[in-house]
Every structure is written in C-alpha cells, then in structure tokens.
Amino acid sequence: MIFGIGTDLCAAGRMAEKLQKPAFVEHVFSPAEQALLNARGGTHRAETAAANFAAKEAFLKAAGTGLGGFALADLSVLRKESGAPYFVLTGPAADWINANALIPHVSLTHENGLACAFVVLEQNT
Template sequence: MIKSKDGITLIIGIGVDLIEVERVEKACKNEHFLERCFTKREIDLIREDIRKASDNFAVKEAVSKVFGTGLCGFSLTDIEVLRDKLGSPYVTLYGNALKFANERGITKIHVSITNTNIYSNAFVVAEGKET
C-alpha cells in the first residue's frame, strides 16, 4: 500500500496474471464454461473475437489478486471486462467482487492487457482511499 503525505491511500493493490490462450479458447467451446466465467456482454464480445476470452480471464485473475482472495468468495461474472470506444479495457464490478472492493476502499481499477499468440497477460492497479 502506498500512502500520500496526507495519509490517503493512492494504490490499494496490484495484480498480474499470465494465461495460455489455447487453454481458454478450448474451454470456451463448452457453453457452461462461458456462462460460468463471463457476463452476457463479455460473451457477445468473445463471440466477435475469441482472443478476448483469454485476455478477460487474465484480467479476472489479476483483479482477484488485488483483492487478496484468489478466485474465491465471488463469481467470475462479478467481474466484467469490456472495451471502450478506443478499445481500451475497463472493469465493472458486481455482487461480492464489488463488496470486496468497497471493503478495501477501492474506488478505481486500472487495467492493461498485452498478449502474444501463446499468452494473454493482464496487469491491474487498484486505487482508492484508506479505510
């Protein structure tokens, strides 16, 4: 945790994840996997570009590391990863993921995704206020 001079927390946590693209794309052939891991809007995005599945899954893992919980205590669909008009990823939290964020004082999540043909990598920074 990094604090400013006035005691307000600037960075609550960071998370990073690296995942094999092929593994996630193979799992996405199973409709149950898609519905368990991704929101309806994410599934629509993935159906347009299958590569988004591994990118989004990596973001979800990285967010869970920010929480310090791993992938437990909330549903994967409580973390939604979409893209803005320019293609930049952003995260929206729901349910228990939103509860975890609020309990930790997280007010903003920044996300960056990079990938190769083999791997998707996500880096997440959570900022907020000291609780």
C-alpha cells in the same frame, strides 16, 4: 494510494478449448463479455477470452482474495470504443469495491498465443 496489484498470464490455445464448453463460458464470463467474445471471431475470440480471464485472476490477486473471492462473472472486463479495457463489477465484487473505496485499473496484452493482464486497485481516499 495503491491497495493492491496483480498480474496473470493465460494461454489462448487453452482458452479456445474451454470456450467450447457452454457451462465454462456461463460460469466465467458475464453476458456483456459473452457478447464481446461472440463479436470476435477466430483467434481474436480466444485471445480476448484469455486476456479477460487473466484480468479476472489478476484482480483477485490484487484484492488478496484468491480464486474464492468473488464469482468470476461478477468481474466483467469490457472495452471502450478506443479498445481500452475496463472493469464493470456486479454483486459482492461491486459491494466490496465500493466499501473499500477502490478504483480498479487494468491493462491487457497478448502475443504469440499468450495473454497477460496487470491490475492495480487504487484506494480513493
């Protein structure tokens, strides 16, 4: 059963500017995500960061919590070897997902400087 859905859009150019601020990077991205971003150069870094940021916001919309729901760094968006994105949740976000028996699904895309994320929270009942 679907618990919630969320979508969000983020401009890679805006994210490229934000990535210049270490405090922003530390606040928004987990250490694993920071490693992912550091492994990508140039425009790929900003596109990946924008897609991850959009996924975090889409997750919060699907959860119905809004921006104050969980720490953004607790919502890690990583990539499988195939390139498919997936969430790794920690802290209160992980506790909430487990308490509600939810499975998060995420799809990402980017083109022409925009990144889009779509999240479905499936209730595992």
